Amino acid sequence: MTFLTIESLDQEGRGIARRDGKVIFIEGALPGESVEIETYRKKAAFEVAVATTIRNESASRTTPGCEFFGLCGGCSLQHMDSRTQVAAKQRVLEDNLRHIGKVTPEQILPAIHGPTWGYRHRARLTSRYVFKKGGALVGFHEKRSSYVADMKSCAVLPQRISALLMPLRGLVSSLSIHARMPQIELAITDTADVLVLRNLDPLVPDDEDKLRAFADEHRVVFYLQPAGPESAQLFYPPDADALFYKLPEFDVQIHFRPTDFTQVNHSINQVLVRRALNLLAPQPGERIADLFCGLGNFTLPIARSGASVTGIEGSAGLIKRAQVNAQLNGLSGNTQFMTMDLFKLDAEQWAALGKFDKLLIDPPRDGAMELVKLIGNDGPRRIVYVSCSPSTLARDAEVLVAVHGYTLKAAGIVNMFPHTAHVESIAWFERE
Numbered sequence: 412m413t414f415l416t417i418e419s420l421d422q423e424g425r426g427i428a429r430r431d432g433k434v435i436f437i438e439g440a441l442p443g444e445s446v447e448i449e450t451y452r453k454k455a456a457f458e459v460a461v462a463t464t465i466r467n468e469s470a471s472r473t474t475p476g477c478e479f480f481g482l483c484g485g486c487s488l489q490h491m492d493s494r495t496q497v498a499a500k501q502r503v504l505e506d507n508l509r510h511i512g513k514v515t516p517e518q519i520l521p522a523i524h525g526p527t528w529g530y531r532h533r534a535r536l537t538s539r540y541v542f543k544k545g546g547a548l549v550g551f552h553e554k555r556s557s558y559v560a561d562m563k564s565c566a567v568l569p570q571r572i573s574a575l576l577m578p579l580r581g582l583v584s585s586l587s588i589h590a591r592m593p594q595i596e597l598a599i600t601d602t603a604d605v606l607v608l609r610n611l612d613p614l615v616p617d618d619e620d621k622l623r624a625f626a627d628e629h630r631v632v633f634y635l636q637p638a639g640p641e642s643a644q645l646f647y648p649p650d651a652d653a654l655f656y657k658l659p660e661f662d663v664q665i666h667f668r669p670t671d672f673t674q675v676n677h678s679i680n681q682v683l684v685r686r687a688l689n690l691l692a693p694q695p696g697e698r699i700a701d702l703f704c705g706l707g708n709f710t711l712p713i714a715r716s717g718a719s720v721t722g723i724e725g726s727a728g729l730i731k732r733a734q735v736n737a738q739l740n741g742l743s744g745n746t747q748f749m750t751m752d753l754f755k756l757d758a759e760q761w762a763a764l765g766k767f768d769k770l771l772i773d774p775p776r777d778g779a780m781e782l783v784k785l786i787g788n789d790g791p792r793r794i795v796y797v798s799c800s801p802s803t804l805a806r807d808a809e810v811l812v813a814v815h816g817y818t819l820k821a822a823g824i825v826n827m828f829p830h831t832a833h834v835e836s837i838a839w840f841e842r843e
């Protein structure tokens with residue numbers, strides 16, 4: 412067996428090596444290391460492999476904090492110390508901006524990072540009854556597989572939630588519908604741990620008793636979701652608090668339904684909102700649009716500054732709840748909300764929205780190409796773009812800079828999802 416030398420990391424945190432001119436992406440390998448590999452995907456131009464033996468370990472290598480690392484597909488970078496993870500993600504952003512966007516930010520913002528364990532306040536766990544295992548498994552999928560990992564704990568979930576994995580397995584296994592409950596969604600609020608059980612069949616009274624007893628013993632709130640996300644309804648306890656999280660710095664409280672989009676990492680979200688607001692610097696009297704606004708996570712803090720804010724979003728349910736959130740926070744006077752498909756926006760619809768001084772854009776992974784193409788000469792002076800995909804951010808940045816004449820003043824990363832290759836980025840564009 413030959414050893415390969417790792418030259419650098421790819422966007423997913425895999426080591427890159429070359430053999431006879433062919434690029435090999437190697438999971439679990441770090442730059443500077445020599446590794447033996449086992450290839451699991453072979454193409455003409457590249458291979459994908461896992462490291463099986465490692466020589467001269469990198470100083471950045473660390474012991475994974477979770478015993479199921481390697482089996483579970485939830486994390487991919489636990490073998491890399493957290494400072495190296497942040498540096499690698501920062502480089503992914505800069506490389507994407509340079510190669511895809513052909514832009515270089517005037518300033519690199521200091522990376523935002525926080526606790527690296529127990530940070531996940533949202534998770535979609537799969538539940539599957541596996542006869543051979545003698546019951547239900549509850550957890551994330553195995554790496555490169557549709558099997559559910561046989562995981563007894565999870566280090567990126569808060570400890571008390573991780574400790575529920577085995578009891579949840581017992582609970583699901585004991586239900587009459589144990590084979591008809593494919594998903595358990597976690598939504599942690601400021602006052603409760605909410606679990607949404609996707610039940611494909613109705614529960615029988617004995618199942619209901621078991622759920623009540625489990626909720627009382629483990630202090631969780633159960634919702635049942637018999638159909639799509641909007642069908643989720645509170646099951647027990649019947650007097651459970653409404654679901655909300657606070658953004659204390661802005662004196663804002665955001666109410667939500669447990670299947671709504673909310674940011675995965677609550678503490679990092681607070682810092683993200685602060686940074687976005689610092690960059691946007693909203694002023695009373697300004698007219699600002701928050702595009703892809705969801706429940707109003709940025710809209711309401713912007714409105715707190717006294718600016719007039721229009722939140723636009725594709726989901727009618729989220730817009731309805733954003734409006735209620737504006738009312739509950741005393742911000743209906745300077746906010747308005749609209750449901751619109753921002754991927755299909757045309758020039759007429761965009762013009763009808765009127766002139767904005769500033770935009771905040773926080774699209775899904777696909778980015779906001781249709782939208783940025785529409786920004787004309789009378790477009791906003793400042794755009795703050797929050798993104799969960801450095802490549803689509805870079806693609807859109809090219810249009811903003813090369814076509815519309817914006818300057819990329821600053822960009823940086825937000826380590827919203829430690830130990831995974833995912834990264835949140837923020838970029839500030841300005842035009843005279």
Ligand SMILES: C[S@@+](CC[C@H](N)C(=O)[O-])C[C@H]1O[C@@H](n2cnc3c(N)ncnc32)[C@H](O)[C@@H]1O
Binds near residue numbers: 706
């Ligand atoms: C990354 S989330 C951001 C939400 C919000 N800014 C926050 O911080 O909670 C992206 C949002 O885009 C919305 N979205 C997805 N596709 C859309 C589309 N085609 N048009 C408008 N909104 C869309 C989603 O419903 C989601 O709320």
